[in-house]
Amino acid sequence: MPTVDKVMAEQRAASFTKRSIKGPSKAAGLRLALSMVDLTTLEGKDTPEKVRSLCRKAVWPGEGEAEADLPSVAAVCVYPTMVAAARRELDHLGPRGAGVKVASVATGFPSGQYPLKVRLDDVRRAVAAGADEIDMVISRGAFLAGNHRQVADEIEATVEACGWAGSSGGVRGGVRGGAGGGAGANRRSPPRFAHLKVILETGELETLDNVRRASDLAIAALHSTGVTRIPGAAFIKTSTGKVEPAATMPVTLVMLEAIRDHALATGELVGMKPAGGIRTAKQALHYLVMVKETLGNLDLPSGAPDGGYLSPALFRIGASALVNDLLRQVRWLREGRYAARYDVAEA
Numbered sequence: 001m002p003t004v005d006k007v008m009a010e011q012r013a014a015s016f017t018k019r020s021i022k023g024p025s026k027a028a029g030l031r032l033a034l035s036m037v038d039l040t041t042l043e044g045k046d047t048p049e050k051v052r053s054l055c056r057k058a059v060w061p062g063e064g065e066a067e068a069d070l071p072s073v074a075a076v077c078v079y080p081t082m083v084a085a086a087r088r089e090l091d092h093l094g095p096r097g098a099g100v101k102v103a104s105v106a107t108g109f110p111s112g113q114y115p116l117k118v119r120l121d122d123v124r125r126a127v128a129a130g131a132d133e134i135d136m137v138i139s140r141g142a143f144l145a146g147n148h149r150q151v152a153d154e155i156e157a158t159v160e161a162c163g164w165a166g167s168s169g170g171v172r173g174g175v176r177g178g179a180g181g182g183a184g185a186n187r188r189s190p191p192r193f194a195h196l197k198v199i200l201e202t203g204e205l206e207t208l209d210n211v212r213r214a215s216d217l218a219i220a221a222l223h224s225t226g227v228t229r230i231p232g233a234a235f236i237k238t239s240t241g242k243v244e245p246a247a248t249m250p251v252t253l254v255m256l257e258a259i260r261d262h263a264l265a266t267g268e269l270v271g272m273k274p275a276g277g278i279r280t281a282k283q284a285l286h287y288l289v290m291v292k293e294t295l296g297n298l299d300l301p302s303g304a305p306d307g308g309y310l311s312p313a314l315f316r317i318g319a320s321a322l323v324n325d326l327l328r329q330v331r332w333l334r335e336g337r338y339a340a341r342y343d344v345a346e347a
Contacts, residue, residue: 002261004208004254013249016290026285027333030326033284034061035071036312038103038273039347040320041078042241048085050347051078055089057347059096061323062330070330073323074312075101075133079109080126087130103133103197107158110201110240112137116154123161127194134162135197135273137240138218140204148217155198155221159234162194164227196227197235197273197316202251203243211251215258219270228268231304232313235271241318246276249290256294267301272309275318281329284317291315 021029039058054076062070076086083104090097104126108114123134136158142150198218202211215236222234236255239246252274259270295309305313324344331339
């Protein structure tokens with residue numbers, strides 16, 4: 001696997017923060033970033049009403065007629081126990097609500113330190129409750145101990161638990177050595193397929209070399225199931241948001257380069273999601289610049305989404321505070337003044 005030059009990765013990542021984006025380009029970038037957000041609440045005190053409020057914010061981020069033209073966010077991201085409440089609320093909110101996905105952090109989030117059978121049952125229940133997407137955590141302990149085959153098997157088992165076993169994507173019927181992940185373990189597969197985001201928890205991987213190895217491992221495991229044949233059905237993701245550092249630009253760059261190399265080798269498009277620590281519109285625009293300059297020139301296969309990697313189908317931002325800062329920047333462009341934090345409603 002490639003060895004990462006840490007100094008050059010940091011310098012390259014820093015260069016993306018020096019691009020000047022103004023006027024109509026900035027306005028378009030803010031709207032695009034808004035459409036890519038996975039609006040998130042992952043707290044022990046989450047309630048159904050808080051989740052319903054989050055869904056309403058996701059569907060209509062802005063306020064009043066002046067902001068009615070703003071896009072909805074890409075998804076709401078909640079714990080598995082809150083999936084049903086999110087699904088009902090989004091369905092109740094009509095066509096715009098139907099366009100917002102429900103993502104669920106299953107597989108023993110955030111530690112992943114649960115028996116595999118428990119983690120897979122967590123996934124199946126979330127999908128059955130209405131989750132469109134599953135954000136799984138890998139076993140960082142297994143990865144750091146060198147048990148890469150175990151990590152790959154667990155990713156493959158999670159793909160199957162998402163409902164892809166026996167699908168047209170070509171997912172394998174069984175998983176080598178995965179407790180609870182054999183061919184007979186998922187006979188009552190959910191009637192729906194959930195897309196999968198594999199969280200590496202890069203803050204615990206210690207080096208950029210490990211980030212690259214984990215990225216390649218996750219992509220290879222996803223590729224072996226066939227799910228990567230469908231653009232946007234599989235993502236890799238930086239962080240749970242519960243560990244510091246979470247998403248950083250050097251880490252995201254290394255992961256984007258792993259995605260690029262896989263696309264060049266196979267023609268398959270794996271999605272990317274930085275999560276945690278992206279709180280300002282300025283930071284979000286820096287990430288969009290990085291995506292454009294790293295993946296913007298790829299030849300897109302048939303069935304690729306419009307915009308390629310500059311679309312919610314292939315790039316997401318996991319955040320809870322970002323949406324309101326994007327709204328403040330939109331209002332500044334329209335009105336020429338900054339809104340105070342209390343001028344923008346919380347979810």
